[in-house]
Amino acid sequence: MTNAWRAAGLTYIQYSNIAARVLRDALRADLRAEAAKRNETHVKFTPWVNGRPAPRQAESA
Amino acid sequence: MSFVRNARLLAKRGARLSLNRSYSDDMKLTFAAANKTFFDAAVVRQIDVPSFSGSFGILAKHVPTLAVLKPGVVQVTENDGKVTKYFVSSGSVTVNEDSSVQVLAEEAHNIEDIDVSEARQLLSKYQSEMSSAASDKAKAEAAIAVEVAEALVKAAE
Numbered sequence: 001m002t003n004a005w006r007a008a009g010l011t012y013i014q015y016s017n018i019a020a021r022v023l024r025d026a027l028r029a030d031l032r033a034e035a036a037k038r039n040e041t042h043v044k045f046t047p048w049v050n051g052r053p054a055p056r057q058a059e060s061a
Numbered sequence: 062m063s064f065v066r067n068a069r070l071l072a073k074r075g076a077r078l079s080l081n082r083s084y085s086d087d088m089k090l091t092f093a094a095a096n097k098t099f100f101d102a103a104v105v106r107q108i109d110v111p112s113f114s115g116s117f118g119i120l121a122k123h124v125p126t127l128a129v130l131k132p133g134v135v136q137v138t139e140n141d142g143k144v145t146k147y148f149v150s151s152g153s154v155t156v157n158e159d160s161s162v163q164v165l166a167e168e169a170h171n172i173e174d175i176d177v178s179e180a181r182q183l184l185s186k187y188q189s190e191m192s193s194a195a196s197d198k199a200k201a202e203a204a205i206a207v208e209v210a211e212a213l214v215k216a217a218e
Contacts (some may be wrong), residue, residue, distance in 0.1 A: 018206055019151045019206075
């Protein structure tokens with residue numbers, strides 16, 4: 001009984017993400033569209049070299 | 062001479078400090094989620110939270126506690142007796158020694174904002190997803206969604 005999801009290799013962060021998405025999907029229709037925007041997470045990585053943001057090709061160098 | 066005076070001053074300050082502390086019967090609640098801040102250090106009477114170590118109520122002077130939130134209803138009773146229910150997806154609850162409480166959720170909404178029929182549809186959708194899941198991971202993911210949907214239906218009915 002204790003946390004089948006943890007036995008399957010999931011973490012609480014993943015659990016939390018799923019739970020939050022289900023809650024957002026169960027909202028009243030007028031709130032759902034706004035809430036659905038939070039389903040996506042965007043992360044942008046910028047490599048820095050010598051204190052400056054480096055161009056992409058610097059990554060392989 | 063000056064040592065005695067200093068000692069007296071310190072003792073006085075100490076007494077005042079402990080007096081002030083005993084006055085803090087107030088419980089300050091901060092309840093926030095990624096989508097909204099519901100309470101910001103507001104004084105309330107009681108908070109009931111669902112956690113993995115069981116659901117529990119918090120009053121002022123509660124023993125310091127850390128717990129992980131479970132999908133379910135957080136009930137806040139304000140000092141005037143007004144009761145409000147919120148549904149939280151997940152997150153953490155912290156009870157501090159000074160009777161301040163932080164409830165931090167990934168997503169939280171007033172219970173009136175839940176669409177019951179939508180929640181029921183989600184429940185049956187994820188139930189069938191769970192039974193047809195191919196891998197252990199997919200099955201576990203669907204099981205989480207079922208758990209949340211069940212809690213939603215129960216809370217919104």
